[in-house]
Amino acid sequence: MPLRTTVSGNETPRLRARGRRATPESPVSTARSIDSMSAPTSYGRNEPIFFEGDPADSIYKVESGCVRTYNTLDSGPRQLVSLYLAGDFFGLEGGDHHVVSAETTTASKIHVIKRRALMARKDNAAMIRNLLDLTAKDLRRAQRHNLLLLKGAQERVIGFLLDMQEREHGQNEIALHMTRRDIADYLGLTIETVSRTLSRLESESAISLPSPWRVVLNDPGMLN
Amino acid sequence: MPLRTTVSGNETPRLRARGRRATPESPVSTARSIDSMSAPTSYGRNEPIFFEGDPADSIYKVESGCVRTYNTLDSGPRQLVSLYLAGDFFGLEGGDHHVVSAETTTASKIHVIKRRALMARKDNAAMIRNLLDLTAKDLRRAQRHNLLLLKGAQERVIGFLLDMQEREHGQNEIALHMTRRDIADYLGLTIETVSRTLSRLESESAISLPSPWRVVLNDPGMLN
DNA sequence: CGTCACATTGAACCTCTTCAAGCGCCGTGG
DNA sequence: CCACGGCGCTTGAAGAGGTTCAATGTGACG
Numbered sequence: 001m002p003l004r005t006t007v008s009g010n011e012t013p014r015l016r017a018r019g020r021r022a023t024p025e026s027p028v029s030t031a032r033s034i035d036s037m038s039a040p041t042s043y044g045r046n047e048p049i050f051f052e053g054d055p056a057d058s059i060y061k062v063e064s065g066c067v068r069t070y071n072t073l074d075s076g077p078r079q080l081v082s083l084y085l086a087g088d089f090f091g092l093e094g095g096d097h098h099v100v101s102a103e104t105t106t107a108s109k110i111h112v113i114k115r116r117a118l119m120a121r122k123d124n125a126a127m128i129r130n131l132l133d134l135t136a137k138d139l140r141r142a143q144r145h146n147l148l149l150l151k152g153a154q155e156r157v158i159g160f161l162l163d164m165q166e167r168e169h170g171q172n173e174i175a176l177h178m179t180r181r182d183i184a185d186y187l188g189l190t191i192e193t194v195s196r197t198l199s200r201l202e203s204e205s206a207i208s209l210p211s212p213w214r215v216v217l218n219d220p221g222m223l224n
Numbered sequence: 225m226p227l228r229t230t231v232s233g234n235e236t237p238r239l240r241a242r243g244r245r246a247t248p249e250s251p252v253s254t255a256r257s258i259d260s261m262s263a264p265t266s267y268g269r270n271e272p273i274f275f276e277g278d279p280a281d282s283i284y285k286v287e288s289g290c291v292r293t294y295n296t297l298d299s300g301p302r303q304l305v306s307l308y309l310a311g312d313f314f315g316l317e318g319g320d321h322h323v324v325s326a327e328t329t330t331a332s333k334i335h336v337i338k339r340r341a342l343m344a345r346k347d348n349a350a351m352i353r354n355l356l357d358l359t360a361k362d363l364r365r366a367q368r369h370n371l372l373l374l375k376g377a378q379e380r381v382i383g384f385l386l387d388m389q390e391r392e393h394g395q396n397e398i399a400l401h402m403t404r405r406d407i408a409d410y411l412g413l414t415i416e417t418v419s420r421t422l423s424r425l426e427s428e429s430a431i432s433l434p435s436p437w438r439v440v441l442n443d444p445g446m447l448n
Numbered sequence: 449c450g451t452c453a454c455a456t457t458g459a460a461c462c463t464c465t466t467c468a469a470g471c472g473c474c475g476t477g478g
Numbered sequence: 479c480c481a482c483g484g485c486g487c488t489t490g491a492a493g494a495g496g497t498t499c500a501a502t503g504t505g506a507c508g
Binding site for chain 4: 449450451452453454455456457458459460461462463464465466467468469470471472473474475476477478
């Protein structure tokens with residue numbers, strides 16, 4: 001097993017949970033689409049965004065970074081429901097109260113969009129249709145994740161990497177934006193299994209691991 | 225291991241895939257809500273409703289029976305994405321084409337609702353909002369299913385039973401509407417594991433199995 | 449330099465799968 | 479009418495894959 005000569009980038013996985021530092025509120029945008037309706041809020045690593053049970057009066061868009069949603073009601077090990085990367089919307093489950101909690105997995109910028117602000121707009125019918133499209137997209141993502149969880153460990157990890165690659169503009173070098181624990185909790189595996197699987201894929205030169213938070217897919221097509 | 229003196233009901237799990245027999249089309253309803261916009265179509269057991277790749281020009285509501293959605297693209301063992309019971313809507317994933325296939329698991333009646341018919345109505349803004357609510361509900365269901373798949377075999381089966389109970393009006397005796405294979409493919413287990421787990425739960429008198437397609441939860445609260 | 453969080457690696461254990469056999473119900477046909 | 483065969487379900491024993499427990503490695507920061 002080759003010892004990795006790690007050259008870590010600036011994505012240092014380090015807990016720096018200072019309080020959230022809201023950027024000053026900009027005047028309400030008159031933009032046509034849901035995004036960019038407000039200035040993004042900056043979050044540190046592992047900072048909560050909302051909790052299960054909170055009133056669900058806003059939806060959210062990831063400007064940069066990464067957000068995990070999870071369920072606290074079920075005791076035992078943490079189980080992630082979803083991961084959201086730059087460009088993704090979350091908090092779309094509907095209902096009066098959130099059914100999951102949301103936290104950043106790394107330093108992130110998040111747009112917070114009040115539902116009332118959406119509905120108050122002249123073009124609110126278009127907004128609802130926009131919301132519908134976003135929710136349907138999240139549904140498709142959840143269903144694809146379901147399929148992934150019906151497979152074995154190696155296929156889960158590979159599926160995760162391919163999904164991440166697709167969501168990160170198709171580059172072969174992808175930034176994970178999260179720790180092994182997040183990956184494991186998202187895939188229903190242990191961190192040991194995730195680590196071993198990645199190591200094996202690297203030893204088979206299917207991937208490279210320049211640093212723990214970076215993965216290079218040497219042959220994305222081969223991974224299927 | 226007590227031999228079960230099975231007294232089969234009329235839910236005989238038997239292939240009887242006669243051709244679909246559409247009920248005569250009723251005049252377009254002027255009802256206020258999405259459901260009951262058309263007369264239901266009757267399907268036999270294991271009959272396809274739509275296939276992955278078909279144009280998604282309709283949404284569907286289960287009047288009675290049960291529908292499974294699954295993915296055929298990934299080779300290997302069949303993997304169910306979702307199960308829909310009486311009262312549930314499906315086909316809400318959005319997009320121009322279906323990303324899953326849908327089949328009945330048992331004789332069923334299904335409402336087929338054209339999207340165009342929805343959008344053509346005077347109150348189509350309300351219809352879209354209705355669609356949004358239904359899609360968000362399906363999303364919540366998919367996310368709950370995700371959580372289930374992150375657990376062990378016994379918890380999956382118990383979670384499945386509790387989910388079914390909740391969806392069948394909270395009665396303690398529930399009809400499964402499907403075979404062990406469907407359950408296994410939905411939970412990511414083998415039929416043997418499902419069968420064994422149910423047998424063990426019965427031997428611990430947590431449940432009773434009057435017939436393979438019927439389950440009685442002796443103490444729903446205890447199962448958590 | 450020492451500490452801390454995260455990641456990796458090894459070995460024993462356990463759960464679920466795989467393979468195999470048998471049972472019960474039902475429909476069919478001799 | 480009963481024998482046969484298909485299908486679904488159950489049960490057992492061996493095997494593989496992932497977890498658990500434990501130790502070590504690595505980089506960042508004070």
